[in-house]
Amino acid sequence: QVQLQESGPGLVKPSQTLSLTCTVSGGSIMSGPYYWSWIRQPAGKGLEYIGRLYTSGSTNYNPSLKSRVIISVDTSKNQLSLKLSSVSAADTAVYYCARASDSSGYGFDIWGQGTTVTVSS
Amino acid sequence: EIVLTQSPGTLSLSPGERATLSCRASQSVSNSQVAWYQQKPGQAPRLLIHDASSRATGIPDRFSGSGYGTDFTLTVSRLEPEDFAVYHCQQYGSSPWTFGQGTKVAI
Numbered sequence: 001q002v003q004l005q006e007s008g009p010g011l012v013k014p015s016q017t018l019s020l021t022c023t024v025s026g027g028s029i030m031s032g033p034y035y036w037s038w039i040r041q042p043a044g045k046g047l048e049y050i051g052r053l054y055t056s057g058s059t060n061y062n063p064s065l066k067s068r069v070i071i072s073v074d075t076s077k078n079q080l081s082l083k084l085s086s087v088s089a090a091d092t093a094v095y096y097c098a099r100a101s102d103s104s105g106y107g108f109d110i111w112g113q114g115t116t117v118t119v120s121s
Numbered sequence: 122e123i124v125l126t127q128s129p130g131t132l133s134l135s136p137g138e139r140a141t142l143s144c145r146a147s148q149s150v151s152n153s154q155v156a157w158y159q160q161k162p163g164q165a166p167r168l169l170i171h172d173a174s175s176r177a178t179g180i181p182d183r184f185s186g187s188g189y190g191t192d193f194t195l196t197v198s199r200l201e202p203e204d205f206a207v208y209h210c211q212q213y214g215s216s217p218w219t220f221g222q223g224t225k226v227a228i
Binding site for chain 1: 154170178216
């Protein structure tokens with residue numbers, strides 16, 4: 001059974017780069033076809049799509065974040081990564097990685113538990 | 122970008138009652154590619170419905186989805202105590218994928 005686990009610093013200073021990793025266990029990140037995504041949720045608010053990486057390697061980003069986001073994969077470690085540059089307090093949120101697969105019509109059928117990131121000096 | 126508006130913001134019901142949640146899109150969602158998720162405090166969302174009306178694996182049949190074009194509905198036929206949570210809709214018919222703001226189903 002595929003499981004996802006996010007990890008990374010819980011505190012990031014303003015203007016710095018937020019870097020998170022999602023480790024995939026129980027299956028290969030490059031089998032599929034799958035979309036591997038990052039989604040975030042500020043406290044008490046709704047979910048925000050950050051971007052996705054297809055098993056072919058192609059990426060798609062939310063236009064509101066596109067200039068600051070890079071999503072990539074390390075196949076040797078079976079990990080998905082997120083880099084968000086020039087962060088501000090508005091980027092404080094719980095960050096989730098999630099998988100969308102054709103067996104679920106490309107809804108997000110597997111989620112990590114989420115990791116809380118606070119942007120503060 | 123497709124904006125999804127969920128209503129009501131909060132739905133106050135009792136166990137055993139029927140819950141009807143709405144998700145309205147600012148433009149037609151291609152191929153009815155809409156999903157519904159349930160989220161409980163401190164937990165990640167759980168996929169309930171995909172493609173507007175298909176139940177995800179292991180989801181009880183009291184959850185059903187319907188809709189087409191710009192109007193989509195999630196119905197819980199008889200609320201169980203564990204169904205009180207926040208529900209999110211999402212469209213993946215066009216990029217960027219987007220979520221609604223959520224509906225809280227409260228006791």
